[in-house]
Amino acid sequence: MSKKNIWVIVGILLLGVFLGYVYLEFFGSPFEKKKIKKEAQSYIDKTFKDDIDIYDILFDNMGNFNFDYAAKAENKKDHTKFLIYYNDEKKMGDSYISEKWERDLFLQIQPVIENKVKHLDGISVVYDMDIGNQYNIDPNNPGSYEDYDASPTVQISISREPNENDQSLLKEIKTTLQDIAKLKHGDIWIKYTEDGVPIDFDTEWKLSF
Numbered sequence: 001m002s003k004k005n006i007w008v009i010v011g012i013l014l015l016g017v018f019l020g021y022v023y024l025e026f027f028g029s030p031f032e033k034k035k036i037k038k039e040a041q042s043y044i045d046k047t048f049k050d051d052i053d054i055y056d057i058l059f060d061n062m063g064n065f066n067f068d069y070a071a072k073a074e075n076k077k078d079h080t081k082f083l084i085y086y087n088d089e090k091k092m093g094d095s096y097i098s099e100k101w102e103r104d105l106f107l108q109i110q111p112v113i114e115n116k117v118k119h120l121d122g123i124s125v126v127y128d129m130d131i132g133n134q135y136n137i138d139p140n141n142p143g144s145y146e147d148y149d150a151s152p153t154v155q156i157s158i159s160r161e162p163n164e165n166d167q168s169l170l171k172e173i174k175t176t177l178q179d180i181a182k183l184k185h186g187d188i189w190i191k192y193t194e195d196g197v198p199i200d201f202d203t204e205w206k207l208s209f
Contacts (some may be wrong), residue, residue, distance in 0.1 A: 018102075019190075052075055059172065065129075070084060071093070097132030101131070101152070102141055106125045116173070121159040125153075125155075152183070153186070154188050155190075159196075166205050170206075184206070188205075
């Protein structure tokens with residue numbers, strides 16, 4: 001075999017290694033995906049009484065989470081979609097309680113805030129993903145966020161520049177969360193956007209209670 005042919009083969013092998021590396025970086029390991037799906041199914045069988053369906057696998061190649069792989073699951077009874085993953089303690093856990101409480105709280109406050117806030121661009125409700133484990137809550141008896149002192153972050157996005165009335169608006173939103181949603185603790189942020197893109201102003205209202 002000539003040296004030229006050897007270099008061609010070496011080049012092909014190196015290209016294959018490079019393409020394999022790129023694939024794993026962007027799409028993750030098929031072996032790890034299969035593994036997390038199997039382990040998540042075992043976790044579901046031991047943990048949930050409702051019918052839970054694994055519909056996809058998440059590979060976090062952007063560093064948004066503290067894990068690389070998670071199973072995407074849905075509770076077929078209440079249609080809550082959530083993740084099953086290995087938490088910081090290297091134990092398998094899930095975000096079912098977090099996702100359920102976020103949706104429940106959002107549905108409570110959405111109509112009031114939409115009526116109260118002009119130029120509203122969006123409402124976001126976020127609980128700690130591991131909140132169910134922190135409070136040792138049985139996912140088969142999730143209860144209500146009203147029964148706990150867990151503190152969510154509620155972000156109100158407004159499509160305009162800040163004005164002098166926003167501090168009063170923030171207090172009105174706080175009253176809504178306490179009186180209507182029966183929320184005990186929380187953080188409220190007012191963010192500003194233009195065409196859906198966040199605008200970085202020096203003024204950014206935040207209130208904790």
